[in-house]
Amino acid sequence: QFDPDNTGYISTEKFRSLLQRHGSELDPHKLEVLLALADSNSEGRICYQDFVNLMSNKRSNSFRQAILQGNRRLCSKALLEETGLSLSQRLIRHVAYETLPREIDRKWYYDSYTCCPPPWFMITITIVAFFLYNGVVLDRFVLQVTHPLYLKNTLLYHPQLRAQAWRYLTYIFMHAGIEHLGLNVVLQLLVGVPLEMVHGAARISFVYVAGVVAGSLAVSVADMTAPVVGSSGGVYALVSAHLANIVMNWSGMKCQFKLLRMAVALVCMSFEFGRAVWLRFHPSAYPPCPHPSFMAHLGGVMVGITLGVIILRNYEQRLQDQTLWWIFLSIYVIFVLFAIFWNIFAYSLLDLKLPPPP
Secondary structure (H helix, E strand, O other): OOOOOOOOEEEHHHHHHHHHHHHHHOOHHHHHHHHHHHHHOOOOEEEHHHHHHHHOOOOOHHHHHHHHHOOOOOOOOOHHHOOOOOHHHHHHHHHHHHHOOOHHHHHHHHHHOOOOOOOHHHHHHHHHHHHHHHHHHOOOOOOOOOOOOOOOOOOOEOHHHOOOOOHHHHHHHOOOOHHHHHHHHHHHHHHHHHHHHHHOHHHHHHHHHHHHHHHHHHHHHHOOOOOEOOOHHHHHHHHHHHHHHHHHOOOOOOOOOHHHHHHHHHHHHHHHHHHHHHHHHOOOOOOOOOOOOOHHHHHHHHHHHHHHHHHHHOOOOOHHHOHHHHHHHHHHHHHHHHHHHHHHHHHHHHOOOOOOOO
């Protein structure tokens, strides 16, 4: 009836008249999304497939463009004002307000989130770090750096064993004391799990692993004689990306006590970083075995405020369409390649005195 030529498109005027006529039959959140699509479509026509995708909770390219343009009217009450929600619905709404700065994104997430799959990545990393290795293999909950067997394991990064490539990743499962482990576990659960619920395991795991790799490579370049333990590189990448996203979208973030939460996160990060700096330069109880480096923290922060911010800012939007994403990804790849060549040639050229292998 509205597409007599069978082109697959109808005009935005006809589309809007249909919404006005049948809007009461639609979910109010869906109606807002469709109105945003109609308001922002500069081509003057709506594709039938876009309509189908939106109604089936698939964000199409047209809707992504509608989100990017930003000029839309929210015709119904805010998600925060809705009443009669179950406990799980209130949790999902809380996560939406904690992580997303735009109301229409929050409503989209609230409508489409099914907890399938659950935030498995952060939970798995935490369980492995806390229990599998520290509790089962070592028969203790944490490997203290004051213990004579500190370096005698196959997971942490050691400059003499840098050719064993897995150590650039597996060092995250070792921690320099129970306080080190505790702070990292708390931060990655409180920040990482909500972020994974919203952005998905693929994006969050990429930020986390990129921070981990950048952390160990930063140590191999800037603190060449020190080992590395702890998941601070990945944790700091997530936390710094989240905090930077809040700062950049301050007016749109409606999370409660956002200033207090930022202050607490910064205090915890500063305390843990300060402890790492003090430990690095404190005389070792078992010379010549040095204490672990703090440079992994800085590597994680740099990943968080570059790649991490782009990923979190572009909720459900295709990263391959973002110019800034490719710029920061190229910088990261260049750094990784530089660090690899540095590890191959610089240690022999500089003739450093490295600690003996464990």
